[in-house]
Amino acid sequence: MSTNSALHKYASSDIGEFERIQHLVYKHTAIVISEEKKDFIRSRISKRLRELELDSLSEYCDYVESGKESVSTFTSQVTTNHTHFFRERHHFDALITHLSQSGLSGKVIWSSACSTGEEPYSIAISLLEQFDDVFTSGLKLLATDLDEKVLDIARNGVYDAGRLEPVSISQKQQCCVRGVGESTGKVRMKKPIRDLIEFSAVNLVEPLTISKRVNIIFCRNVIIYFDRKSKIKIFDSFAKIQESGDLLFIGHSESLNDISSSYSCIGNTIYRRN
Ligand SMILES: C[S@@+](CC[C@H](N)C(=O)[O-])C[C@H]1O[C@@H](n2cnc3c(N)ncnc32)[C@H](O)[C@@H]1O
Numbered sequence: 001m002s003t004n005s006a007l008h009k010y011a012s013s014d015i016g017e018f019e020r021i022q023h024l025v026y027k028h029t030a031i032v033i034s035e036e037k038k039d040f041i042r043s044r045i046s047k048r049l050r051e052l053e054l055d056s057l058s059e060y061c062d063y064v065e066s067g068k069e070s071v072s073t074f075t076s077q078v079t080t081n082h083t084h085f086f087r088e089r090h091h092f093d094a095l096i097t098h099l100s101q102s103g104l105s106g107k108v109i110w111s112s113a114c115s116t117g118e119e120p121y122s123i124a125i126s127l128l129e130q131f132d133d134v135f136t137s138g139l140k141l142l143a144t145d146l147d148e149k150v151l152d153i154a155r156n157g158v159y160d161a162g163r164l165e166p167v168s169i170s171q172k173q174q175c176c177v178r179g180v181g182e183s184t185g186k187v188r189m190k191k192p193i194r195d196l197i198e199f200s201a202v203n204l205v206e207p208l209t210i211s212k213r214v215n216i217i218f219c220r221n222v223i224i225y226f227d228r229k230s231k232i233k234i235f236d237s238f239a240k241i242q243e244s245g246d247l248l249f250i251g252h253s254e255s256l257n258d259i260s261s262s263y264s265c266i267g268n269t270i271y272r273r274n
């Protein structure tokens with residue numbers, strides 16, 4: 001079912017409870033949930049129904065529509081937060097090459113769907129390994145997500161040691177502390193690195209609250225779930241806060257073909273603002 005038909009049916013008030021969920025998810029996130037995901041979504045939401053002692057998806061939709069459920073809590077049940085350190089490593093290599101040429105001074109880097117933080121920490125780790133002036137250059141590293149729960153994990157910066165496997169030993173020594181006692185088997189990002197990153201909630205579907213120039217945007221593995229209209233809107237808003245030569249990284253199965261003419265592809269899922 002297309003989103004348009006979902007909206008149309010919603011307006012006609014003759015609508016099934018799953019379609020109401022589809023509509024609410026689309027309204028708040030731009031994510032289009034297909035019929036095939038029906039059982040998956042039902043099983044995810046059923047835990048929340050039990051917590052709230054509600055009997056049906058329909059009652060839950062009423063609850064969400066009444067504003068009693070935060071958008072973040074609602075959407076966290078349907079979004080995918082999968083991520084890992086140095087995912088698509090070539091992006092971090094390209095980032096370092098770019099910044100080695102242009103310098104760090106005053107640069108703004110934005111991880112725009114940061115999930116549990118592995119992406120912005122991978123950026124920070126790469127920068128710290130390469131540049132001596134990360135903390136003094138005026139660099140800003142922003143990391144945002146729609147989901148408050150994942151943002152809390154990201155701010156805390158604690159991970160199972162196994163997740164740090166893509167991080168080299170010297171990078172770990174520079175950036176992480178090993179947990180002891182109850183925290184054995186965990187690692188934590190060092191405080192100056194946690195403090196380097198400004199974490200906050202941003203919904204990419206809403207008008208952008210960031211108005212300053214952003215030199216480098218990571219928008220990876222999120223728009224894949226959006227419809228074309230929302231993608232166009234998001235990349236239009238990115239184009240407004242980037243200038244010629246600035247970079248945009250997208251996910252491995254994403255593309256700006258027929259979505260934005262403001263960017264040129266300069267490498268595998270790497271784009272430059274025209
Ligand atoms: C699969 S993770 C990608 C994490 C990371 N960028 C990566 O590539 O590894 C997708 C993230 O997008 C977030 N997300 C989904 N819809 C969003 C929206 N409308 N605005 C901001 N973040 C959103 C989810 O909460 C989730 O954490």
